[in-house]
Amino acid sequence: MSQEKYILAFDQGTTSSRSIIFDHDGKVVAVAQKEFQQIYPKPGWVEHDPMEIWSSQSATAAEAISRADLSSDSIAAVGVTNQRETTIVWDKHTGKPVYNAIVWQDRRTADYCRKLKEDGIEAMVSEKTGLRLDPYFAGTKVRWILENVKGARAKAEAGDLLFGTVDSWLVWQLTGHKVHVTDITNASRTLFYNIDQDGWDDELLELFNVPRCMLPEIKSCSEVYGHVEKNLYPGGAPIAGIAGDQHAALFGQACFDPGMAKNTYGTGCFLLMNMGEQPIRSKNNLLTTVAWRIGDKTEYALEGSIFIGGAVVQWIRDELQLVRTAQELDELAATVEDAGGLFLVPAFAGLGAPHWDPYARGAAVGITRGTNRAHFCRAALESIAFQSADLITAMEKDSGISLKELRVDGGACKSDPLLQFQADLLQSEVIRPKCIETTALGAAYLAGLAVGFWKSRDAITKRWEKDHSFTPKRQAEDMAPLTAGWNKALERSKNWEDEVDE
Ligand SMILES: Nc1ncnc2c1ncn2[C@@H]1O[C@H](COP(=O)(O)OP(=O)(O)O)[C@@H](O)[C@H]1O
Numbered sequence: 421m422s423q424e425k426y427i428l429a430f431d432q433g434t435t436s437s438r439s440i441i442f443d444h445d446g447k448v449v450a451v452a453q454k455e456f457q458q459i460y461p462k463p464g465w466v467e468h469d470p471m472e473i474w475s476s477q478s479a480t481a482a483e484a485i486s487r488a489d490l491s492s493d494s495i496a497a498v499g500v501t502n503q504r505e506t507t508i509v510w511d512k513h514t515g516k517p518v519y520n521a522i523v524w525q526d527r528r529t530a531d532y533c534r535k536l537k538e539d540g541i542e543a544m545v546s547e548k549t550g551l552r553l554d555p556y557f558a559g560t561k562v563r564w565i566l567e568n569v570k571g572a573r574a575k576a577e578a579g580d581l582l583f584g585t586v587d588s589w590l591v592w593q594l595t596g597h598k599v600h601v602t603d604i605t606n607a608s609r610t611l612f613y614n615i616d617q618d619g620w621d622d623e624l625l626e627l628f629n630v631p632r633c634m635l636p637e638i639k640s641c642s643e644v645y646g647h648v649e650k651n652l653y654p655g656g657a658p659i660a661g662i663a664g665d666q667h668a669a670l671f672g673q674a675c676f677d678p679g680m681a682k683n684t685y686g687t688g689c690f691l692l693m694n695m696g697e698q699p700i701r702s703k704n705n706l707l708t709t710v711a712w713r714i715g716d717k718t719e720y721a722l723e724g725s726i727f728i729g730g731a732v733v734q735w736i737r738d739e740l741q742l743v744r745t746a747q748e749l750d751e752l753a754a755t756v757e758d759a760g761g762l763f764l765v766p767a768f769a770g771l772g773a774p775h776w777d778p779y780a781r782g783a784a785v786g787i788t789r790g791t792n793r794a795h796f797c798r799a800a801l802e803s804i805a806f807q808s809a810d811l812i813t814a815m816e817k818d819s820g821i822s823l824k825e826l827r828v829d830g831g832a833c834k835s836d837p838l839l840q841f842q843a844d845l846l847q848s849e850v851i852r853p854k855c856i857e858t859t860a861l862g863a864a865y866l867a868g869l870a871v872g873f874w875k876s877r878d879a880i881t882k883r884w885e886k887d888h889s890f891t892p893k894r895q896a897e898d899m900a901p902l903t904a905g906w907n908k909a910l911e912r913s914k915n916w917e918d919e920v921d922e
């Protein structure tokens with residue numbers, strides 16, 4: 421067994437839990453991954469079982485440690501990164517969740533958000549939080565649980581229930597129900613966090629009718645929060661880094677200077693641009709979010725969030741069953757030059773930035789007698805790139821920066837046809853790094869910095885390595901009609917559902 425030290429990152433994503441062990445060079449030593457059940461109780465609703473989130477995550481930790489043939493004491497620190505906004509409420513005495521986790525994609529609070537908007541509340545909420553009144557964020561989900569789960573409100577008010585995003589839930593479990601914390605990036609996605617005053621906001625808590633005593637303590641992204649219980653893996657290791665997955669990916673991509681941006685092509689797509697030490701407000705329907713806090717220094721980012729990215733590939737594979745694997749979809753998409761006039765708008769969970777329409781639903785338009793399987797595959801990949809390009813247009817307007825290069829990561833960035841089309845649409849360079857597990861890597865770096873495993877950000881910048889660069893092959897004027905077609909298709913998908921609540 422090795423005597424060297426390593427960092428273990430817990431990457432709790434929307435569709436799977438992963439544990440990845442990194443060495444001092446930031447190289448992957450072992451990976452273990454476990455998918456878990458997606459629960460769709462009604463159209464527009466998405467839930468996870470919090471106990472399965474925990475059991476899948478802890479099982480992968482044990483498996484990764486065993487695959488690398490390490491003992492728990494070889495782990496210098498643990499970093500935690502997570503699907504954000506997904507909301508869990510549990511009983512602090514029994515440790516049992518009072519309801520399933522309500523997932524970030526869940527639209528059940530759309531009508532409530534609409535009512536608040538009609539009451540003219542959104543400007544106040546956006547001003548305080550940098551977010552929007554959209555079912556995406558945790559706040560209205562917590563309220564839904566308190567309103568709809570029998571006995572929950574009374575228990576919450578008596579101080580018997582705790583709320584947490586997935587990071588809080590994992591740390592609570594890892595520490596044997598002792599530590600109830602969150603980090604500032606996850607806090608900044610709740611609708612309870614005041615971005616200027618840097619703390620939970622009483623006016624917002626009152627608006628959503630959520631007792632303050634349920635909330636976790638807000639911490640930085642890189643410090644020791646507690647230690648893993650002895651009977652768990654890796655027993656005794658310090659938990660020393662926490663960040664929401666998109667913030668961790670920005671860190672893992674070494675986007676440390678203002679203007680540097682990354683796009684993660686996972687279940688959804690999330691584009692973040694480092695904005696430095698000022699929380700710049702978007703005028704183009706993006707979000708202002710905390711990039712990270714290390715020590716006393718907080719840095720901010722502008723974010724564009726797309727709800728369905730790589731998930732459209734899964735949909736083609738699992739629901740339409742046009743292909744057996746994502747790789748087959750890439751290969752088939754590469755057999756045609758274009759989508760033959762087909763546009764697919766995967767608004768399955770409404771539209772996120774920059775449209776923010778929880779009532780939008782998926783649309784496929786431009787179908788002709790000649791439309792075939794390959795066109796569907798190609799249109800699916802193109803839809804991911806079109807949505808991302810919409811974010812970049814908004815971000816360039818907000819930041820005044822014309823993006824010269826985009827760093828990419830996440831499962832779907834393995835797709836060459838997707839990244840080539842993205843470069844053509846953006847007319848800029850799209851760069852895939854050697855390590856595309858940048859989310860886990862970012863969490864590992866945050867944990868490693870806290871315990872002195874790595875000394876500085878320079879050490880991280882030096883370790884970032886390019887794998888492949890996609891440069892535009894088509895002219896801007898060739899792409900313009902495609903963008904026009906996409907915009908027409910988008911309009912067809914908007915404002916489709918009338919009601920989302922029960
Ligand atoms: N070769 C590929 N081409 C296109 N999409 C892919 C490919 N491989 C994986 N994906 C997509 O990547 C997504 C998974 O990425 P991942 O970063 O693991 O997601 P998450 O962290 O959101 O669970 C899936 O939606 C899958 O369809």
Ligand SMILES: O=P(O)(O)OC[C@H](O)CO
Nearest residue numbers: 433434503504686687688
């Ligand atoms: O699980 P992912 O990687 O799709 O990320 C989900 C996001 O954090 C939701 O905001």
